[in-house]
Amino acid sequence: MAVGLPDAGRGRAPDPRPTALLLRALGLGDLLTAVPALRGARRALAGHRLVLAAPSALAPVALLTGAVDEVLHVGGLDGSPPALRQPPDLAVNLHGSGPQSHRLLAGLRPGRLVAFASAEAGVDGPQWRPDEHERARWCRLVAGTLGPCAPDDLRLERPAVAAPVPGAVVVHPGAAYASRRWPVERFATVAAELRRTGRRVVVTGSGTERALAGELAARAGLPAADVLAGRTSLLDLAALVAEAALVVSGDTGIAHLAFAYERPSVTVFGPAPPARWGPPVHRSHVVLWHGDASDPWHVGDVFADHPVPELLDVPADEVLDAAARALAG
Known part of the structure; x- marks a missing residue:
């Protein structure tokens, strides 16, 4: 399946099906929480070509969903809009509640725009709910406007590459923001x-x-051979997780790969709580969160330059106990 400008310069006839463009110009974890919505859209739009507007680096995993036909690079809302040859029959905003993402899609002049309501952007639709799990939110948009959607429909196809280290325990200390990084010395104790x-423990x-x-x-x-950081492609990483004995990480993309492949996992949450981003209930997924139990929807300081208290309050022994439970599950 092609990645890039649809039907452009590839020596093939244009796809005659109407185009549905779905916007999710975010990271790996964000993409994976949108998989149920993508699948719901695929079922509802069986006669359409589904084009996902997202960072091109995510294309290998996006295509493993079996829900999209093509990935068109969009690196965010501040860059160039998706370069379609003609207006799409339908545009679906799986990115946010607007107005910037709404206006980006409206600028493509789609036949129909499916999105959450935004008075500022002049868009009608379902109302955004702040206290809602990310998977449930996008499924609600699809179910209410296109067709049935199952929030726990996360499974990915297995990559057509071999796992670099089958059956390993995968420890992943990094995250996009410092606020999400559990201390490295505690990861080391667990490893x-x-x-x-x-x-066999590998570090990604x-x-x-x-x-x-x-x-x-x-x-x-x-x-040193068990340090895989910077040495795996995204498909290699997916294959590694698909055959992992256990994945230990913070709330970042690799945790959501473990959820998608139903591999045993321990995820230390913060600043976002598991109520917003956690896995489906499954005996082999253990989530650890030391936030305020009276406010399970509260998000801490995402942009802090150090780990948030919700992470610092989790000791290594608790993660080791959780690992034993996940492996037993």
């Missing part, structure tokens, strides 16, 4: 103990997280 029990991360992964490995006594 060292799991390795002591005979498990992006190219920019190699130093963090290397520090974790050094503290835990892991060999």
